[in-house]
Amino acid sequence: MKKAVIMAGGQGTRLRPLTNHLPKPMVPILSRPCLEYIIHYLMSYGITDIAMTVNYKSDQIKDYFGNGESLGVTITYFDEATPLGTAGGVKNCEYFLDEPFLVISCDNIATIDINKAIQFHQQKKGIATLILTQAEDPSLFGVVKTNDQGKIIQFIEKPKDPPLHLNAINTGIYILEPTILETIPPRQKIDFGKDVFPNLLQKGIPLYGYSSESYWRDIGSLKSYCQTQFDMLCQHHQFPTINKLFSTDHIMIDPSTEIHPTVEIEPPTYIGAHCKIGPHVRIRPHTILGDHVTISQDSILSNTIVWSHVNVGNNVHLDQCIVCHYTWIDDHTHIDRSIITNQCKHSPFT
Missing domain, CATH: 3.90.550.10 (Spore Coat Polysaccharide Biosynthesis Protein SpsA; Chain A)
Incomplete structure (x- = not known):
C-alpha cells in the first residue's frame, strides 16, 4: 500500500x-x-x-x-x-x-x-x-x-x-x-x-x-494534547521518530541550546534548538521547551509546554501552562493552569 x-x-x-x-x-x-x-x-x-x-x-x-x-x-x-x-x-x-x-x-x-x-x-x-x-x-x-x-x-x-x-x-x-x-x-x-x-x-x-x-x-x-507529549517524554511506548532523541535519563536537550551551569533540570524534559536558559533556572518534570526559547534567571517551570520563539523573564513561575508562539512573559510573573497566547491573554486551562 x-x-x-x-x-x-x-x-x-x-x-x-x-x-x-x-x-x-x-x-x-x-x-x-x-x-x-x-x-x-x-x-x-x-x-x-x-x-x-x-x-x-x-x-x-x-x-x-x-x-x-x-x-x-x-x-x-x-x-x-x-x-x-x-x-x-x-x-x-x-x-x-x-x-x-x-x-x-x-x-x-x-x-x-x-x-x-x-x-x-x-x-x-x-x-x-x-x-x-x-x-x-x-x-x-x-x-x-x-x-x-x-x-x-x-x-x-x-x-x-x-x-x-x-x-x-x-x-x-x-x-x-x-x-x-x-x-x-x-x-x-x-x-x-x-x-x-x-x-x-x-x-x-x-x-x-x-x-x-x-x-x-x-x-x-x-x-489529550498535553498527555500525548508527556507520554512521549516518559517513553512508555516506542515512538521511532522521538525515542532516539532522548538520553537514557529521559532528558533531551538539543546541542545548540545554551544552558547556564547553575540550571537544575529534572526528567522527563524536552528542550529544543537554540534555547538560552539563564542562571538558577529550575526546569521541573514534564516541561517541554520549543525552539528559540529564552528563560531568564531564577525562573521555575513545571508541567508546562512552551512553544517556539518565547521569552520568559526573570523570576517567572509557570505551572501547568501552555505558552504559544512569539509570547513575552514579563519579570516576576506567576501563572498556573493557563494558556498564554502572544496577545498576552491568560485563558484558564481545564
Missing part, C-alpha cells in the same frame, strides 16, 4: 485558543507540527503518496510542507471550500484513489503496526477495515462491536451511555477499497462514523475491525 489520505481540514475547536491562529495539524508536539509525526509514521510503512484534505488556514500547512519532497513523500492537496466531513473529504480525493488506501486524521498519534492491519484487511477481503483500540471512556468516540472473526456487527457513534462490555473504539484510521467511494455522494458533508459505515452495515456489506493494543491517542482536546 502506497497511498493515504490525511484529513487535515478541521478547525480544531476543542483545542481553542491554541487553534485561533493556527490550524490543528500545525499545533506543535515536542516542537514539531503534529502533522509531521503522522507523515513520518506513514513513511515508516512505505506509504509515501499522500492526499491531504485541507480547509481551515490551509496556507500555513502548504507553506510548511510544500509538495512533501523535503520529507521524502509526495503531497497532493485537496481544498474544501466548505467542510465536507470525513467521508465527503475523502470523496473529494476520488480521482487520486485508484487503489486500496489508508485514511488517518491529522490529530492521531499512534504506534499501531499498519502492516499487520493491512494483512488483516487483505485476508478478510472486505470493503473497509477500521482500526480499533480500547478506551476507558468510549463515549467520546465511535464504539464498535465485532464477532470472533473481526466482522463488525454494531457501530455506535459517540454513545452517551455505552454498555460496559463495549469499549472498543474507532481510532479514525481506516483501510479502504476504492469501491467504497461509490457509496458516498459527491459535494456533500458526510461522515464515515455517522453515515457511511452504518449505512453499509444496514445494507449487509461486510466491514471489519482490526483490534490493536498499541499506543493511540487523539490530540483533539487540550488534556
